[in-house]
Amino acid sequence: xxxxxxxxxxxxxxxxxxxxxxxxxxxxxxxxxxxxxxxxxxxxxxxxxxxxxxxxxxxxxxxxxxxxxxxxxxxxxxxxxxxxxxxxxxxxxxxxxxxxxxxxxxxxxxxxxxxxxxxxxxxxxxxxxxxxxxxxxxxxxxxxxxxxxxxxxxxxxxxxxxxxxxxxxxxxxxxxxxxxxxxxxxxxxxxxxxxxxxxxxxxxxxxxxxxxxxxxxxxxxxxxxxxxxxxxxxxxxxxxxxxxxxxxxxxxxxxxxxxxxxxxxxxxxxxxxxxxxxxxxxxxxxxxxxxxxxxxxxxxxxxxxxxxxxxxxxxxxxxxxxxxxxxxxxxxxxxxxxxxxxxxxxxxxxxxxxxxxxxxxxxxxxxxxxxxxxxxxxxxxxxxxxxxxxxxxxxxxxxxxxxxxxxxxxxxxxxxxxxxxxxxxxxxxxxxxxxxxxxxxxxxxxxxxxxxxxxxxxxxxxxxxxxxx
Ligand code: GLY
Ligand code: MN
Numbered sequence: 001x002x003x004x005x006x007x008x009x010x011x012x013x014x015x016x017x018x019x020x021x022x023x024x025x026x027x028x029x030x031x032x033x034x035x036x037x038x039x040x041x042x043x044x045x046x047x048x049x050x051x052x053x054x055x056x057x058x059x060x061x062x063x064x065x066x067x068x069x070x071x072x073x074x075x076x077x078x079x080x081x082x083x084x085x086x087x088x089x090x091x092x093x094x095x096x097x098x099x100x101x102x103x104x105x106x107x108x109x110x111x112x113x114x115x116x117x118x119x120x121x122x123x124x125x126x127x128x129x130x131x132x133x134x135x136x137x138x139x140x141x142x143x144x145x146x147x148x149x150x151x152x153x154x155x156x157x158x159x160x161x162x163x164x165x166x167x168x169x170x171x172x173x174x175x176x177x178x179x180x181x182x183x184x185x186x187x188x189x190x191x192x193x194x195x196x197x198x199x200x201x202x203x204x205x206x207x208x209x210x211x212x213x214x215x216x217x218x219x220x221x222x223x224x225x226x227x228x229x230x231x232x233x234x235x236x237x238x239x240x241x242x243x244x245x246x247x248x249x250x251x252x253x254x255x256x257x258x259x260x261x262x263x264x265x266x267x268x269x270x271x272x273x274x275x276x277x278x279x280x281x282x283x284x285x286x287x288x289x290x291x292x293x294x295x296x297x298x299x300x301x302x303x304x305x306x307x308x309x310x311x312x313x314x315x316x317x318x319x320x321x322x323x324x325x326x327x328x329x330x331x332x333x334x335x336x337x338x339x340x341x342x343x344x345x346x347x348x349x350x351x352x353x354x355x356x357x358x359x360x361x362x363x364x365x366x367x368x369x370x371x372x373x374x375x376x377x378x379x380x381x382x383x384x385x386x387x388x389x390x391x392x393x394x395x396x397x398x399x400x401x402x403x404x405x406x407x408x409x410x411x412x413x414x415x416x417x418x419x420x421x422x423x424x425x426x427x428x429x430x431x432x433x434x435x436x437x438x439x440x441x442x443x444x445x446x447x448x449x450x451x452x453x454x455x456x457x458x459x460x461x462x463x464x465x466x467x468x469x
Pocket of ligand 2: 389391437
């Protein structure tokens with residue numbers, strides 16, 4: 001867990017950047033079906049950044065006028081102690097969190113009115129809509145968690161972004177822990193793979209490994225023989241020889257920090273020649289993108305580096321025609337690599353994605369209007385301490401390969417008939433998709449791959465598959 005001093009320093013830095021009071025919310029428990037049956041509680045990341053293990057419905061009032069932070073928590077009741085266990089008294093929480101005061105969240109509206117002393121108070125929307133409604137009613141702002149330009153006032157979002165953007169050593173320690181658990185889960189899934197088993201069985205291995213270490217999936221585990229469905233959370237398929245398993249899964253540790261890793265392996269334990277060829281192109285694209293990482297480099301150029309390597313490999317396979325740099329520039333590579341090379345990582349698996357393109361495409365940069373490259377989730381200049389994923393892929397997506405507009409646009413640069421054969425491959429189940437993803441820290445000398453210990457060269461992957469049999 002990051003230390004109490006870390007949280008205190010972050011709050012002090014936040015206070016220094018504010019010109020008026022801010023009220024942040026952890027969010028509350030959300031029901032799964034009937035009201036008292038809750039989903040596991042997960043505090044809002046902006047709150048988690050400032051407080052260790054916050055309680056549901058916690059709120060914090062930051063006052064830059066006198067540099068104070070007040071924490072709001074539920075009153076301690078006998079009924080809560082009976083059903084959920086006793087929680088420490090306010091005095092203990094005040095000491096643990098090193099805040100100026102702990103107040104009852106039951107009186108939040110009155111207390112905030114008193115503390116604001118006529119000043120306007122700003123807040124941020126959170127995923128829990130009930131809490132967002134409360135934030136709206138307290139501050140009078142039109143807060144919307146789904147707003148494309150962020151969950152609240154741009155100055156508040158920018159102040160938090162400036163703090164969360166570059167990862168400190170205590171945060172990296174948490175990500176390294178998440179990466180170690182993620183490594184164990186990926187290796188366990190590789191080792192337990194055998195024809196006749198199922199996607200669901202391997203999901204159990206992955207998520208069981210996370211649980212064993214007190215962590216949770218940072219996002220819905222993607223484990224599929226249909227790897228061409230980018231965010232495939234369906235786990236109903238059997239595993240058959242000839243299939244590729246794509247696993248995109250990352251552990252989130254108790255502090256909220258996470259990893260995000262993708263590996264692909266053959267159910268049989270041996271890549272076919274064609275699978276191996278495509279795999280090696282993706283791996284070359286990933287390694288080239290990682291090699292391109294250094295301070296000052298534009299992330300879009302890292303993306304284009306991987307796109308050019310993908311294009312080059314696909315030209316050699318006869319799937320694309322033309323010069324790799326021209327193909328990547330025109331977006332033809334996106335017929336097979338239809339997403340961006342990655343995203344920031346931290347407390348959110350897509351870190352601070354809810355803050356929108358104002359922070360992820362700074363200085364008037366705009367998203368590409370091209371199919372594929374338009375999905376690139378950020379285009380910042382890399383800085384020491386920026387943490388992000390590198391995750392190129394090659395997919396044979398029936399919907400793309402039959403798309404009339406794309407077929408017309410890239411009529412000459414794609415061998416469509418050859419591509420269609422990949423959809424019919426593997427006894428009609430299709431080739432699927434291959435993505436290789438690591439978590440990368442920009443350092444003074446280039447890149448540090450925090451997830452490097454998870455096997456990814458073909459021989460190491462093949463060696464791990466089925467080893468638990
Ligand atoms: N791990 C899923 C994604 O990056 O979108
Ligand atoms: Mn990712």
